[in-house]
Amino acid sequence: MNILHIDTATPVCSVALTINGVLSAYRDHDEPNIHASKLTVFIEELLLEAKIAINQLSAISVSKGPGSYTGLRIGVSVAKGICYALDVPLIAVNTLDAMMQGFKASLSEQSDRGNELNTLFCPMIDARRMEVYTAIYDAHLSIIEPTAARIIEADSFDYLANKHQLIMFGEGANKLSDLFSEHGSIQIYKGFQNSARYLIPETLTRFNKQEFEDIAYFEPFYLKDFVPTTPKRAIKS
Structure with missing residues (x-):
């Protein structure tokens, strides 16, 4: 095969x-x-x-x-x-499902962070300006929110970040570093590549x-x- x-x-x-x-x-x-x-x-x-x-x-x-x-x-x-x-x-x-598979595998190799039950994951693909293609997954790769195009603002993820740690990754997430730099519950991971x-x-x-x-x-x-x-x-x- x-x-x-x-x-x-x-x-x-x-x-x-x-x-x-x-x-x-x-x-x-x-x-x-x-x-x-x-x-x-x-x-x-x-x-x-x-x-x-x-x-x-x-x-x-x-x-x-x-x-x-x-x-x-x-x-x-x-x-x-x-x-x-x-x-x-x-x-x-x-594409976002595949990104999540790859990110979870690499994160699990580095630490146990990827297994924390209160952590959610948000792969992002750049859709120009402040818009991204994204979805949200839990630590077991289950889809919490399905694939969508979203215009991102400073409070876009407050409804999730109030109860969870949120890890964003992918080329779409890289441009959001300044926007979420002081948000304690949101982490931008810049080392990911499709x-x-x-x-x-x-x-x-x-x-x-x-x-x-x-x-x-x-x-x-x-x-x-x-x-x-x-x-x-x-x-x-």
Whole structure:
């Protein structure tokens, strides 16, 4: 069982390869606007490194969003293209769910903080200005509040922080450091970076249950409609 995992929902262009459920190789590259030029290159590199031919893949897993409109389009298009060509199933994982899986695993390795029952976790993806895509989870990975787009203000989480410690992480959380710098119950964790590796647990569960997407009709989970803007150089006075 060889599964390719793709995550392009954020500025990180990431791919991972698992063989029989075990991570074989991965690439994480955090640089804006490289998904179109680097994604297929990284896939080729991983297959060569693992000595796996592309026609030996059993399934493709993709981070379905929310996240960058362009990034999601690229990742899902490549994933669907490989699935069509090889006639293998497509598995889609919510990006915030995957982030929570990865963060909880890394935090548990460092300390017992991730096991505190009164701690809630808030993965965040930047949606520009003071808006983020986010959800809230408890220490057992259960969803407390579902995925949503939220405009963040200083008192946005008071209803939770009055009773819980709240840990925010992800590229969307990084811009909130000043806003919550004096809030004793809210911690901004800046060391987190998205990775296709975090898709693995949910992907394996879905593969074993044969919970596959309809390749013809599957679309990324954008959460918000894409609103095109006019390039500044094209604006005339």
